Amino acid sequence: xxxxxxxxxxxxxxxxxxxxxxxxxxxxxxxxxxxxxxxxxxxxxxxxxxxxxxxxxxxxxxxxxxxxxxxxxxxxxxxxxxxxxxxxxxxxxxxxxxxxxxxxxxxxxxxxxxxxxxxxxxxxxxxxxxxxxxxxxxxxxxxxxxxxxxxxxxxxxxxxxxxxxxxxxxxxxxxxxxxxxxxxxxxxxxxxxxxxxxxxxxxxxxxxxxxxxxxxxxxxxxxxxxxxxxxxxxxxxxxxxxxxxxxxxxxxxxxxxxxxxxxxxxxxxxxxxxxxxxxxxxxxxxxxxxxxxxxxxxxxxxxxxxxxxxxxxxxxxxxxxxxxxxxxxxxxxxxxxxxxxxxxxxxxxxxxxxxxxxxxxxxxxxxxxxxxxxxxxxxxxxxxxxxxxxxxxxxxxxxxxxxxxxxxxxxxxxxxxxxxxxxxxxxxxxxxxxxxxxxxxxxxxxxxxxxxxxxxxxxxxxxxxxxxxxxxxxxxxxxxxxxxxxxxxxxxxxxxxxxxxxxxxxxxxxxxxxxxxxxxxxxxxxxxxxxxxxxxxxxxxxxxxxxxxxxxxxxxxxxxxxxxxxxxxxxxxxxxxxxxxxxxxxxxxxxxxxxxxxxxxxxxxxxxxxxxxx
Amino acid sequence: xxxxxxxxxxxxxxxxxxxxxxxxxxxxxxxxxxxxxxxxxxxxxxxxxxxxxxxxxxxxxxxxxxxxxxxxxxxxxxxxxxxxxxxxxxxxxxxxxxxxxxxxxxxxxxxxxxxxxxxxxxxxxxxxxxxxxxxxxxxxxxxxxxxxxxxxxxxxxxxxxxxxxxxxxxxxxxxxxxxxxxxxxxxxxxxxxxxxxxxxxxxxxxxxxxxxxxxxxxxxxxxxxxxxxxxxxxxxxxxxxxxxxxxxxxxxxxxxxxxxxxxxxxxxxxxxxxxxxxxxxx
Ligand SMILES: Cc1ncc(C[n+]2csc(CCOP(=O)(O)OP(=O)(O)O)c2C)c(N)n1
Ligand code: SF4
Ligand SMILES: [Mg+2]
Numbered sequence: 060x061x062x063x064x065x066x067x068x069x070x071x072x073x074x075x076x077x078x079x080x081x082x083x084x085x086x087x088x089x090x091x092x093x094x095x096x097x098x099x100x101x102x103x104x105x106x107x108x109x110x111x112x113x114x115x116x117x118x119x120x121x122x123x124x125x126x127x128x129x130x131x132x133x134x135x136x137x138x139x140x141x142x143x144x145x146x147x148x149x150x151x152x153x154x155x156x157x158x159x160x161x162x163x164x165x166x167x168x169x170x171x172x173x174x175x176x177x178x179x180x181x182x183x184x185x186x187x188x189x190x191x192x193x194x195x196x197x198x199x200x201x202x203x204x205x206x207x208x209x210x211x212x213x214x215x216x217x218x219x220x221x222x223x224x225x226x227x228x229x230x231x232x233x234x235x236x237x238x239x240x241x242x243x244x245x246x247x248x249x250x251x252x253x254x255x256x257x258x259x260x261x262x263x264x265x266x267x268x269x270x271x272x273x274x275x276x277x278x279x280x281x282x283x284x285x286x287x288x289x290x291x292x293x294x295x296x297x298x299x300x301x302x303x304x305x306x307x308x309x310x311x312x313x314x315x316x317x318x319x320x321x322x323x324x325x326x327x328x329x330x331x332x333x334x335x336x337x338x339x340x341x342x343x344x345x346x347x348x349x350x351x352x353x354x355x356x357x358x359x360x361x362x363x364x365x366x367x368x369x370x371x372x373x374x375x376x377x378x379x380x381x382x383x384x385x386x387x388x389x390x391x392x393x394x395x396x397x398x399x400x401x402x403x404x405x406x407x408x409x410x411x412x413x414x415x416x417x418x419x420x421x422x423x424x425x426x427x428x429x430x431x432x433x434x435x436x437x438x439x440x441x442x443x444x445x446x447x448x449x450x451x452x453x454x455x456x457x458x459x460x461x462x463x464x465x466x467x468x469x470x471x472x473x474x475x476x477x478x479x480x481x482x483x484x485x486x487x488x489x490x491x492x493x494x495x496x497x498x499x500x501x502x503x504x505x506x507x508x509x510x511x512x513x514x515x516x517x518x519x520x521x522x523x524x525x526x527x528x529x530x531x532x533x534x535x536x537x538x539x540x541x542x543x544x545x546x547x548x549x550x551x552x553x554x555x556x557x558x559x560x561x562x563x564x565x566x567x568x569x570x571x572x573x574x575x576x577x578x579x580x581x582x583x584x585x586x587x588x589x590x591x592x593x594x595x596x597x598x599x600x601x602x603x604x605x606x607x608x609x610x611x612x613x614x615x616x617x618x619x620x621x622x623x624x625x626x627x628x629x630x631x632x633x634x635x636x637x638x639x640x641x642x643x644x645x646x647x648x649x650x651x652x653x654x655x656x657x658x659x660x661x662x663x664x665x666x667x668x669x670x671x672x673x
Numbered sequence: 674x675x676x677x678x679x680x681x682x683x684x685x686x687x688x689x690x691x692x693x694x695x696x697x698x699x700x701x702x703x704x705x706x707x708x709x710x711x712x713x714x715x716x717x718x719x720x721x722x723x724x725x726x727x728x729x730x731x732x733x734x735x736x737x738x739x740x741x742x743x744x745x746x747x748x749x750x751x752x753x754x755x756x757x758x759x760x761x762x763x764x765x766x767x768x769x770x771x772x773x774x775x776x777x778x779x780x781x782x783x784x785x786x787x788x789x790x791x792x793x794x795x796x797x798x799x800x801x802x803x804x805x806x807x808x809x810x811x812x813x814x815x816x817x818x819x820x821x822x823x824x825x826x827x828x829x830x831x832x833x834x835x836x837x838x839x840x841x842x843x844x845x846x847x848x849x850x851x852x853x854x855x856x857x858x859x860x861x862x863x864x865x866x867x868x869x870x871x872x873x874x875x876x877x878x879x880x881x882x883x884x885x886x887x888x889x890x891x892x893x894x895x896x897x898x899x900x901x902x903x904x905x906x907x908x909x910x911x912x913x914x915x916x917x918x919x920x921x922x923x924x925x926x927x928x929x930x931x932x933x934x935x936x937x938x939x940x941x942x943x944x945x946x947x948x949x950x951x952x953x954x955x
Contacts, residue, residue, distance in 0.1 A: 323750075
């Protein structure tokens, strides 16, 4: 193997901008406005934000990546960085590329002059004061500077400013537009170089949405036919419930805010009993409160979808940061054995389709489905192709045969809950011990369908029965559904990428997919080939597929964002492998570069192995 | 008022029979509720009963209705979700003093605030019956229970005063021995628009904290002159040390959750397609 170098990615346009400052300084709105403006062009946009839990103060940043092809991660190093203050500079500067652009306000930031950057000291705070009488507009001054560097046309930006600040009155909008112009003028006067002209780029030729992962959950739920949500605010999941609260009534649905997460999951169980498709969004602390009711839903065999937008833990932990710390709890957190399905989306667009899939699985197999996303997906915004609404297919309520496809932009099946036939209603057994374990659910109001759904062990009719044979039979019935799920998952296409014959494999789950993918491209360009597996279905796992992947593999790298390696425990126990574990427990997502370095390290070990083998 | 429905002889389940101790107050409540359904001529398939855990929590088993027997203390939020999506159903929620006032006590205030249109029946036997005789929130001070062998060291709750403070729109108390009183109150409560609370003293004969004889002694119907729209008067009778007053304490018509959510739909001018919603994110 030759010398390890860091090659460029193949796309022509690929750059990253970071705006860093203090919470409450408008860092987020500056980044968001810029990203939104770019999202109207044919370029792909991907944003990542991190901010402190407190309302004001503390380090906050928004990072925007712009590329001419699909973006998988927030990237590693920044091309253009704007820092609002000293702390932002100190915390961010190591992420700036050599030769990158550094924009700072000399009044608030002392920089190390020796750094190899293009430095633009611009007093944006003073410019704001001079223009609108207050320093508050400095974020829009910065937006003006960025518009000059990247050639973003002002009419578009002005419209976005109007959309954003319109509700605060005409004066605010006018002030912001002045600040925007002042920023662009200052950049021009000082002689800041314009490095590209985004205004000349083609407008997007396909229909795109620019949405966050959390919005993708809400929209996915609506598309899946969900018409009820009960929730309780919990960062970083709250915007899912907010989005649902805004839009569900428009499609005839209802949302109610409950007094706590126990009440929220109880309400969705009640609504599911009533026949609706339901969802409750939360984060780790809320998931813990929901535990008893998750088992109840398993026992009553009622479809419910729970979303856990993981934050840093344990306890209140790091509310606005990311971690993959809830996997074990999601999979195993149950007193007694209660079947459930765990899905882990990998990015914003995927979250949209996995949410639809979660509803399909819940409705078909009548059990809780937990969608495990995390803060890095939930708060990330990306351009997502508008799904084609002519490609939605309803699965009939009496259809017990159709193999439901994994939803994607080309084809979306929508599962309707199975209901009993007239014949079945003559002697209705709600919990009929069928071959698949699935037994049709009568909707309240249906004559002859009355039944008892009890959390006590029960017989096929629903009547309590604590007998030994009955408990065994009904436990098996409930788990037979999970076996069906498992079989269905095995039949799906393998979720593997890269050369299937090489000896180094890398495995991850959830939001690390993009960073691993880009790391693999980097490694390939450096002459190291790896194969990558990234199951979306954490439980049940497609075990045969994974075994196949592990076969003849010499080195398995297992990547996850936590301290103890929860997924690794799972994989080691199931497959008896000894992976090289790469963990990150800092509240921040992996960058491709970090994973690339891990791959290269393993490649060196593999090389030495080969030498000793000779 | 018709007492016997033309259509249905009984709403009780043919398959599942009660397993309460002989003499348990809950039997009386069961037949009163059955009679109420007959009086109201409900269709069995339009009744949904959601109950908690406890002896009283078994109510959902004994009717030929759509029934949900969930977890301890969560009947009320479960029923709230059900009624929110299915305003067409007649939703009844039932549980004990432990289920409703201890583990699930936090939920009542919020069901009251929502004014969700359902009837919540609490069966108070002043004890944890099902788990065999521990103190409940309404066991009297100093009374000896299995978990307070030297006497209960907490003051007991005054539930009626609490419901009044929560602004519940229909509040009544009765006893499991008063079939007429139960029938008239349950019928009225179920027909009441919004959240209604029916509090029934239903003695446990096995852990007899409040024996029938004692109950008879302390119970007294609310005086005729009590005005059910006068909350201060209702408070006065709720706080009485001398008697345990029964009857309707308070009644007020208020906008129900269903009506409020329908208003929301009007504000939002209801109809949008999924694709129209997504277009807002372009
Ligand atoms: C989470 C949980 N904690 C405790 C219990 C045990 N438990 C079952 S019933 C009950 C008390 C029931 O008392 P009450 O609600 O007054 O009903 P009663 O039996 O007196 O009618 C308790 C503590 C439980 N089932 N679940
Ligand atoms: S223990 Fe008490 S409350 Fe329970 S069934 Fe027996 S008498 Fe009724
Ligand atoms: Mg009790």
